[in-house]
Amino acid sequence: MSIHMHMRAVAESEIRDDHTWLAAFMGEAWENYPDEHAGGIATAIDKVWGSVNDLYAAADVLDADAGRLWTLPIYGGRPVAHSADADPSNPPLGILEPSGVSQAAGFLASVSFDELWNVASAKPVWSGGDEAQVRREFLDHHRDLQGFYGRAAAAGHAVIRAVWA
Template sequence: MSIYLHFRAVGRSDIRDDHTWLAAFMSDAWEDHVDEYAAGIACSINKGWDFVNDFYAAADAPDAGADEPWNLPIYGGRPVPHSADADPSDPPLMLLEPPGVSRAAHFLATVSFDELWNVVGARFSASGWTRQELLDHHRDLQGLYGRAASAGHAVVKAVWA
């Protein structure tokens, strides 16, 4: 079974802060994900997004908190709560507002992938991850967040099973 964390950049004024509406929007985006990936407005990670977050956590400073930039690309943002009339099968959703997108983009643009790999690469290799897999995810996220930040967009995140 595959389970994906789907990221979609979108203009803040183009979305509603409503779970039912966002779930339908993200469902349509998922249907068009090949075209959206090619356009650079979406990406996804199959099953291993927690590992990608753990990889970025290697950049954590000893006194860092939950809102530190390394935490933003994967888990940053706020949950969009289900409304009373929402379909229970709708995915969990997160919304990262444009200021958070800018902070995530800055982190991804300035963090050294090679330095992170030097710190935690052996542990990730032992878990079955290759350097190239993590680098591909990093580049996808770096591109998505960089373009979204430049455009002043938010990023919506959905989990699809």
């Protein structure tokens, strides 16, 4: 089974705080994902987004003043509740407002992936795979998130998050 966390940058003024509307918006964005990813306004992480979040949690060990900003790139923002008439099969959705996007971008720009990896590798963030290969995969996710959040913050955008199964 394929499952992804999909993130899409969008001007806050274009967002309707309505689960049904957001699910339709994100569904269309998912259909256009290759073009939107190439355009720098979307990114996705496959099944391992929880482990990517665990990698960022190592920032708490590295810097007592981290202020838990590491949660913003993966789980940041607020959930959008289903309306009473929403299709229950619609994905879980969340919105990270522009101020949170800026905080996430700042965290990602300032954190050292190597230091995170060294701290996190003391706790297995991978499950029995080749560590060098897993490290490359996580570094790719990190670089992608750095670019995505950096562009979104520079544009003053919010980020909508959906989980697709």
